[in-house]
Amino acid sequence: MADTAGVATTVERHPALRRPRNGTLVRACVVAALFLFTLFALPQLLSLYFVDAMTQVAVYSMVALGLGVLVGRVGMVSLGQVAVLAIGAWVAARILFATTLPYPVVLLAAGAITMVLGTLIGLPALRMRGLYLALITLMLAGAITVGLTTVNFPNGGHGFLGYNGSSVHIPPIRRPSIASSDPAYFRYCVVVAALMFVLAYAHIATRPGRAWAAIRQSESAALAAGINITLYKLWAFALASFITGVAGGALAGAVRYLYSIGFPTQDSITLLAVVLMGGAYSLWGAIVAALLLQLLPALLNNWGVSADWLTILFGIGVLQVLTTAPRGLADQVPRDLARLGRLIREQLRRAAAARGGAQ
Amino acid sequence: MPSWVDFQPFIVTGLALGGVYALSGVGLVVLYRATGVVYLAFGAVGAMGALIAWSMANAGLPGWLGWLVCVLFSAAVTVAYGIVFGPPLAGRDPLVKAVATIGLTLILFGVMDLLWTTSGGESRSITLPTDNSGFMIGQIQVNWTQVIGLAVGIAITVVTGAFLRYTKLGTAMRAMANDREISATLGVPVRRVEAAAWLGCGVLAGVAGLLLADMVALDATTLTFLVISSLAAALIARLRSITLTFAAAIVIGLVHDLLTPILALSSYRDITPFVLAAVALFVLSRHRVTSPSREDA
Numbered sequence: 001m002a003d004t005a006g007v008a009t010t011v012e013r014h015p016a017l018r019r020p021r022n023g024t025l026v027r028a029c030v031v032a033a034l035f036l037f038t039l040f041a042l043p044q045l046l047s048l049y050f051v052d053a054m055t056q057v058a059v060y061s062m063v064a065l066g067l068g069v070l071v072g073r074v075g076m077v078s079l080g081q082v083a084v085l086a087i088g089a090w091v092a093a094r095i096l097f098a099t100t101l102p103y104p105v106v107l108l109a110a111g112a113i114t115m116v117l118g119t120l121i122g123l124p125a126l127r128m129r130g131l132y133l134a135l136i137t138l139m140l141a142g143a144i145t146v147g148l149t150t151v152n153f154p155n156g157g158h159g160f161l162g163y164n165g166s167s168v169h170i171p172p173i174r175r176p177s178i179a180s181s182d183p184a185y186f187r188y189c190v191v192v193a194a195l196m197f198v199l200a201y202a203h204i205a206t207r208p209g210r211a212w213a214a215i216r217q218s219e220s221a222a223l224a225a226g227i228n229i230t231l232y233k234l235w236a237f238a239l240a241s242f243i244t245g246v247a248g249g250a251l252a253g254a255v256r257y258l259y260s261i262g263f264p265t266q267d268s269i270t271l272l273a274v275v276l277m278g279g280a281y282s283l284w285g286a287i288v289a290a291l292l293l294q295l296l297p298a299l300l301n302n303w304g305v306s307a308d309w310l311t312i313l314f315g316i317g318v319l320q321v322l323t324t325a326p327r328g329l330a331d332q333v334p335r336d337l338a339r340l341g342r343l344i345r346e347q348l349r350r351a352a353a354a355r356g357g358a359q
Numbered sequence: 360m361p362s363w364v365d366f367q368p369f370i371v372t373g374l375a376l377g378g379v380y381a382l383s384g385v386g387l388v389v390l391y392r393a394t395g396v397v398y399l400a401f402g403a404v405g406a407m408g409a410l411i412a413w414s415m416a417n418a419g420l421p422g423w424l425g426w427l428v429c430v431l432f433s434a435a436v437t438v439a440y441g442i443v444f445g446p447p448l449a450g451r452d453p454l455v456k457a458v459a460t461i462g463l464t465l466i467l468f469g470v471m472d473l474l475w476t477t478s479g480g481e482s483r484s485i486t487l488p489t490d491n492s493g494f495m496i497g498q499i500q501v502n503w504t505q506v507i508g509l510a511v512g513i514a515i516t517v518v519t520g521a522f523l524r525y526t527k528l529g530t531a532m533r534a535m536a537n538d539r540e541i542s543a544t545l546g547v548p549v550r551r552v553e554a555a556a557w558l559g560c561g562v563l564a565g566v567a568g569l570l571l572a573d574m575v576a577l578d579a580t581t582l583t584f585l586v587i588s589s590l591a592a593a594l595i596a597r598l599r600s601i602t603l604t605f606a607a608a609i610v611i612g613l614v615h616d617l618l619t620p621i622l623a624l625s626s627y628r629d630i631t632p633f634v635l636a637a638v639a640l641f642v643l644s645r646h647r648v649t650s651p652s653r654e655d656a
Contacts, residue, residue, distance in 0.1 A: 077454055124641060131397065131453040135594055136640045142587055143633035150626045266584045269399075273461055308469040315465030322459045323447050 038190055043183035051186050053298035055254045058189035061290035062196045062247035064275050065283065066240035069200055071272075072280035073209065074236045075216035076125050077134040079268050080141030084121065084241055086148055086263035088114040088248020093173050093258055094154045103176035103253070107192065110249035111242040118241020125233050129219075138268070145265045153258035172256040189250050196243045197283055204283075208235055270314060277317040367499045369616040375505035377612020378512025379570045380632075383589035384596070384604040385515050386563030389523070391598045392536035393556035394445060397457040402586030403467040404433040404561065405568020406579050410475045412569065413483050413577060430565035436467070437561025438554060445553055449539065464583065471579040483577045508570055515563065516605040523601075528555055591632035595639040611635055 043051055063085050070076045078084075092110035095101065101109075124136045152163040155170045179188035203209055211232040214222040223229055252258060274293045279285030292314070297307045383401060390398050411432055412425030440463050448456050475483070494501055523529035531552045534542040543549045567589070571582055592611055596603035611632045618628035 077458075124637075128640070131457055132594075132640065134454055134457070135397070135590065136637055138587060139591060139594070139633040139636045139640070143630050143637065146627065146630040146633070264580075264584075265587060266580070269461055270465065272458065273465060276458065306473055308473040311469030311472070312466050313469075315462045315467075315469065318462035318465065319444065319459055322451075322455055322462070323444065 035190075035194060039187055043186055048182055049302070050295075050298065051182050052254075053295055055182070055186045055189050056251075056294040056298075057287075057290045058186065058193045059247050059251045059254055059290075060294050061287050062193050062243050062250070063271065064278065064286035064289040064293070065196060065200055066244040066247070067271060067275045068280045068283070068286045068289075069203075069240045069243070070236055071275065072282070072285070073204060073212040073216065074233065076122075076129070076233065076236065077137075077272065078121070078237075078240070079134050079138035079272060080121055080144070081240075081244060081271055082263050082268040083141035083144040083148075083265070084114060084118045084244045085248045085251065086260070087117050087144065088245035089252045089258055089263075090148065090153055090248070091245070092249030092252040096173050096252065097154050097171075103179075103188075107246050107249040111246040114245025114248060115238050115242040118244065119234055119238045122234060122237025122241070125237065126230055138265070141268050142265045145260070145263060148263065149260040152260060155257075170257065173252050173258070175253045175256075185253060189254065192246065192250055196246060197286075200239070200243065201283060203239060208232060208239075212236060270311075273314050273318040276321050277314065365620040366617055369619050370613065371499055371501050371505055373613035373616030374609065375508035375574065375612070376616060377609035378509035379567055379574065380589050380592050380612055381512035381605040381608035382515050382563055382570070383567045383586070384592035384608050385512075385519050385601045386560045386567065387586075387590060387593045388596060388598055388601050388604050389519055389532070390556050390560040391593070393532040394441070394449075394535075394553050395453050395456055395539075396441075396445070396448075396460060397453065397590070397598070398437070398560055398564075399457060399460040399586060399590075400437075400440070400463040400467060401560070401564045401589065402568070403464045403471070403583040404436050405429075405564040405566075405571065406582030407436075407467050407471050407568075408433040408565045409568040409572035409577055409582065410471060410483075410579065413572075414475075426569055429569055430562055433565030433568060434558055434561035436463075437564060438557045441554060441557030442550075445557070446550065468579060468583050471583075475579060484572075504570070504573055508574060511566065511570070512605065512608065516601055519559075519601055528552060532556055588629075588632040591636035594636045597643060607635070607639075 042054065046054065063081060066084075067078060067081045070078050088110050091113045092106055095106045095109055099106075121137060121140050124140075125133050128136065151161050154161065154163055175185055176188060179185045204212075211222070211227045214225060214227055215229055215232060219229060255262075271289075271293070275285065275289045278287075278289030278292060296310055300307055300310060387398055387401060390396055408429035412422075412429040415425035415428060416422055440460075444459055444463075448459055523533055531542065531547045532555075534545070534547055535549065535552060539549060568582060571585060575581060575585065588611075589608075592604050592608035595607035614635070615628050615631040618624045618631065
């Protein structure tokens with residue numbers, strides 16, 4: 001994915017120039033206004049059907065954010081994020097059924113446990129990069145999905161797994177007491193998602209973000225600059241898994257009944273496609289990706305159009321993004337750099353020759 | 360623990376499944392070596408071909424025509440993709456090339472779900488005439504489709520191996536696997552060789568789609584994403600050796616099916632390809648596989 005990072009790279013390369021001073025205030029105002037609008041006005045304006053859809057958007061914006069951190073910041077592609085989401089949802093559901101702990105604690109616990117497990121999934125990243133890393137995360141996701149299909153999601157049963165196969169009456173997963181209605185739970189999810197975005201931004205704008213950018217551009221150069229590659233790669237996986245785990249917890253309360261069929265391995269592939277379409281290199285991209293992934297199907301369903309058209313659109317979108325995106329400079333393999341240099345030299349020579357001919 | 364007799368039938372089905380995995384794996388490895396593309400749409404084109412064959416059989420056309428169209432369709436779509444998207448992505452990271460084929464997968468998957476909808480709970484099946492005839496080895500019933508599965512797997516591995524070793528086109532493919540630009544400089548017709556590799560991969564996708572539709576299920580989702588399991592064998596061989604791909608595929612098929620009679624593990628048997636691939640990748644990656652020069656190639 002490294003070489004699609006062109007736009008972000010040129011910006012990231014000069015941390016001092018990253019954000020023009022006069023734009024910062026405007027941007028902060030826009031973000032604040034949008035956040036307040038989403039929090040207060042949106043649930044009033046929308047029907048319950050779309051409030052539910054927007055709750056999913058809030059949840060999946062966190063999932064897309066987690067993948068965006070890995071792909072856009074560090075240049076590591078994971079094809080297993082939906083499996084990580086499933087882990088988060090499983091852990092949260094288990095804790096919610098077993099205890100009466102307050103919801104924020106449950107979300108944090110789900111995030112923390114998922115962080116540990118998700119970082120294990122990220123361990124291969126220390127040894128491999130690019131294609132092989134993507135494919136091994138796909139394999140691990142496949143394994144996790146098969147495992148979860150077999151153990152099932154907790155439904156109020158007893159024992160460690162909390163699954164009661166013969167249960168006729170399945171209790172719904174509880175919601176926070178302050179947010180039991182759908183619009184209230186939507187607001188709750190928006191706040192949680194906003195906190196996750198702040199957390200991600202706090203990482204990106206500070207030391208880890210700079211280390212990730214260096215690793216993305218060249219691991220050798222980052223190593224030479226004294227950056228602990230092992231630490232920062234695992235850190236990225238830990239952050240992404242934490243965010244995704246919290247998203248899983250929010251998802252458990254949103255849908256209230258969880259089934260392993262809801263987390264197929266192929267969804268991780270679709271997720272990557274949509275995140276790339278939305279733009280993996282900015283935080284806004286995560287929101288765009290979530291809207292594409294969750295709001296569009298709801299809209300199409302409302303209009304009676306098959307969601308398959310959306311799948312086709314995503315396919316075309318991925319091809320379009322990958323073929324027309326500018327050739328990146330980030331973490332680029334030496335041959336591509338050499339080729340680019342050749343191209344520039346060629347152009348310069350030609351320009352010089354043209355000038356020479358004109359005189 | 361079940362007795363030996365319980366395992367016997369699963370050796371046959373395991374070998375057959377392994378054979379088809381080998382067929383898919385070899386197709387993926389050959390294309391990857393020639394073009395650097397991990398063709399994730401391998402399952403989708405095969406699935407769509409199989410669905411077309413099913414529709415043609417339902418319309419009363421002879422079965423062999425449907426199978427032929429299935430293979431031709433897979434080949435045509437694959438070659439068309441290779442010609443349109445191969446060159447613009449040729450210089451990009453292998454990961455970008457692989458993700459681009461996800462685009463094709465999603466398009467095909469959407470079209471399949473539109474045309475052959477599964478929401479009504481309608482189930483389809485392809486039965487090859489070889490399903491109902493067979494023979495006995497000792498006490499094990501073997502049908503000809505299973506024999507074909509294993510035989511095609513072996514045949515494809517041997518033929519592809521010989522092709523890469525002894526023909527001019529095969530040598531050109533191996534040269535391109537090492538360095539596309541140097542091959543081009545030396546006069547290898549790069550695009551034509553790539554087109555040939557796409558064609559071969561497409562034909563194998565069609566054949567694999569038909570066999571898997573018969574042996575596993577004729578279902579767009581299952582067949583499309585079965586490529587993830589097939590990919591496991593290719594990954595164990597590090598996307599390089601076709602002999603190793605074949606061996607890995609047979610092992611995956613055998614382990615998968617031999618777990619069936621063991622009750623404690625039976626429901627986990629679908630995990631086999633993933634675990635084997637993950638372990639193999641993890642162990643094998645100890646050597647400097649991520650060095651810049653290797654990634655560059």
